[in-house]
Amino acid sequence: MQSCASQGRPASWYRDSISVELAPHDALQGAQHADVCVIGGGVTGCSAALHLAERGYSVILLEAEEIGHGASGRSGGQILPGLGTDIATVEKALGRESAQQIWDMSREAVRLTAALVERHAIPCELSWGYLHAAVKPRHVKELEAFRRTLAEQYGYPALEWLEGQALREHVVTDAYPAALFDHEGGHLHPLNYTLGLARAAQRAGARLCSHSAVRRIRRGEPACVETDQGSVTADVLVLGTNAYQLGLVPELSGRIMRAANYMVATAPLSDDQAARVLPRGDALSDANFVLDYYRLSADRRLIYGGEVSYDGREPPNLEARMDAKIAGLFPVLEGVPIEYRWGGDVAITLNRAPDFGRLGDNIFYAQGYSGHGMALAGLAGKLMSDAIAGHARGFDTFAAMPHRPFPGGPWLRKPLLVLATQFYKLRDRM
Numbered sequence: 001m002q003s004c005a006s007q008g009r010p011a012s013w014y015r016d017s018i019s020v021e022l023a024p025h026d027a028l029q030g031a032q033h034a035d036v037c038v039i040g041g042g043v044t045g046c047s048a049a050l051h052l053a054e055r056g057y058s059v060i061l062l063e064a065e066e067i068g069h070g071a072s073g074r075s076g077g078q079i080l081p082g083l084g085t086d087i088a089t090v091e092k093a094l095g096r097e098s099a100q101q102i103w104d105m106s107r108e109a110v111r112l113t114a115a116l117v118e119r120h121a122i123p124c125e126l127s128w129g130y131l132h133a134a135v136k137p138r139h140v141k142e143l144e145a146f147r148r149t150l151a152e153q154y155g156y157p158a159l160e161w162l163e164g165q166a167l168r169e170h171v172v173t174d175a176y177p178a179a180l181f182d183h184e185g186g187h188l189h190p191l192n193y194t195l196g197l198a199r200a201a202q203r204a205g206a207r208l209c210s211h212s213a214v215r216r217i218r219r220g221e222p223a224c225v226e227t228d229q230g231s232v233t234a235d236v237l238v239l240g241t242n243a244y245q246l247g248l249v250p251e252l253s254g255r256i257m258r259a260a261n262y263m264v265a266t267a268p269l270s271d272d273q274a275a276r277v278l279p280r281g282d283a284l285s286d287a288n289f290v291l292d293y294y295r296l297s298a299d300r301r302l303i304y305g306g307e308v309s310y311d312g313r314e315p316p317n318l319e320a321r322m323d324a325k326i327a328g329l330f331p332v333l334e335g336v337p338i339e340y341r342w343g344g345d346v347a348i349t350l351n352r353a354p355d356f357g358r359l360g361d362n363i364f365y366a367q368g369y370s371g372h373g374m375a376l377a378g379l380a381g382k383l384m385s386d387a388i389a390g391h392a393r394g395f396d397t398f399a400a401m402p403h404r405p406f407p408g409g410p411w412l413r414k415p416l417l418v419l420a421t422q423f424y425k426l427r428d429r430m
Contacts, residue, residue: 012074012191012342013265013301019123020195022067023202028209028230034060036388037225037232038206039214039248040240041065042072043190043374044366046197047116047381048238053204055389060232061206062225064213067198070244071346073191075374076263076293076305078283079114080130080185081107084370085352086146087154093351093402101397103154109379110184116378117188122196125298129282130185131162133176139287140178147180158183171284172276173329179284187283187295190374197378214248221362238384239365242373243347249365254405255355256368260312262343263305264322265297266336274300276332292325302326302333314343346371350406356380356398364388364395368403 036052038045041063049061063069083090083106091099117126134140150156162170163178170181202208209227218224222233241248243258269277274296278284283295292306304326309315319341326333349355349368354376356366364387366380383395 012263013297013303013340014073014189014191016340017189017297017299018191018195020192020199022195022199022208025202025208025210028060028062028212028227028232030230032060032230032232033222034058034207034232034234036060036236036238037062037223037234038238038240039225040242040244041067041194041198041208041210042070042240042242043194043197043377044072044242044380045238045240046072046194046201047378048240048384049206049208049381050197050201050204051382051385052238052388053201053206055385057388059201059206060234061198061201061208062212062214062227062232063208063210064244066210067208068191068194071242071344071373072194072377074263074342074344075190075346076283076285076303077187077190077193077295077374078130078185078285078293079110079126079188079375080182080372081110081156081375082372083353083376084348084372087149089351089353090401093353094400098397098400100154102401103150103156105379105394105397106376107156107184109375110186112382113188113193113375113378116197116200117193120196120200122193122200124188124190124193124196126186126188126193127281128183128186129170129280130182130187131170131179131282131284132182133171133179133284133286135176135286135288137177143178143180143287170280170282171278172332175329176286181282185283188374189297193374217248219360219363223362235362236388237363238381238388239363239367240377240381242367242369242377243345245347245367249359249363251359252355252365252367255403256347256349257310257406258312258345259348259371260309260314260343260345261305261371262307262314262318262322263303263341264326264338265340266302266304266326266333267339269296269300269302269333269336271300273332273336277302277330301339302330302336346373350404351401353401353403354380354398355401355403356383356395358399366398
């Protein structure tokens with residue numbers, strides 16, 4: 001994600017609340033060799049580096065900026081089962097059995113996140129409880145159908161239906177007629193989590209090189225990755241660049257689109273204010289196509305995200321619109337200042353399912369989590385490690401999901417997506 005610091009704002013509240021310190025590491029210098037070169041210092045890349053190093057591979061990880069610079073260190077921090085698309089999309093493409101396997105692995109991704117936090121003592125404020133909230137009557141019908149499908153067909157009993165007073169015990173607003181409470185969902189501080197994975201990877205023997213943007217990949221066996229000041233030859237490459245692929249691998253570029261999302265953090269709330277917003281400390285997303293999401297931090301700030309841009313420009317009246325949404329949801333927060341504003345890029349696919357795959361025999365990639373990546377990205381890193389070690393079943397199940405490029409080619413992709421999004425925004429208002 002990109003920073004809003006250029007507009008005179010702090011980069012993000014997450015950057016001002018780091019509690020994980022990495023061992024000193026420098027930019028890549030000179031010609032180096034590793035069994036595996038990982039490109040990208042977000043959750044995907046750090047998880048891959050950690051799991052590969054624990055298997056005994058020599059690993060060099062290259063990050064263009066600082067570890068956690070992108071979406072992994074700026075997101076809403078929600079840790080959820082499922083994908084960015086409905087499970088019906090997966091079932092239609094791959095069949096019932098594979099859809100069940102993917103759903104089960106999405107639950108495994110949440111459990112893996114919790115296990116990594118515990119095993120590596122990552123101070124990232126991991127907390128449980130998540131609400132998927134209906135905004136209008138048609139959402140109520142859709143969420144109830146979703147709950148029945150998961151319970152009856154996919155063996156997922158963790159969704160609890162809430163409305164009326166039962167819902168207000170979780171979120172104190174009149175904005176939502178009903179919600180699903182997911183007992184397996186949760187939230188965390190995404191930057192500290194990402195840095196915690198990187199620290200664990202260092203301790204396992206992986207070498208991290210920040211400020212080492214990859215300029216060119218020479219494919220082959222071994223492959224060669226070139227930066228401005230060095231190079232890495234490696235038997236295997238792992239691409240964890242997501243929205244920051246930036247044409248590095250041309251055949252993957254058209255399969256994802258960069259989407260900017262925006263976030264704010266209020267000043268810390270009083271105990272009374274927090275109790276009149278999210279009394280149980282849950283995270284929440286609404287059911288709109290262009291959704292809003294929020295949670296409380298450990299120091300009781302409201303961390304609120306929403307809005308979207310596909311053309312790289314900040315939407316007009318963004319600050320006023322986001323502030324008005326918060327005021328409409330929670331009048332009790334009148335007068336509470338917004339202390340941080342930031343935003344940036346995630347990667348979406350055409351069908352909103354994550355895009356895993358191979359290029360040749362020795363390049364693995366995972367991208368396009370479509371706003372649902374905090375848990376899945378950690379699993380993706382582990383699955384790529386498994387596949388490199390010869391245990392590819394889980395990775396191949398995800399990789400079987402078909403993906404098409406966005407229509408319109410390099411010049412018309414964004415305008416067509418903007419038009420489609422305007423339609424869905426209009427539908428959200430109906």
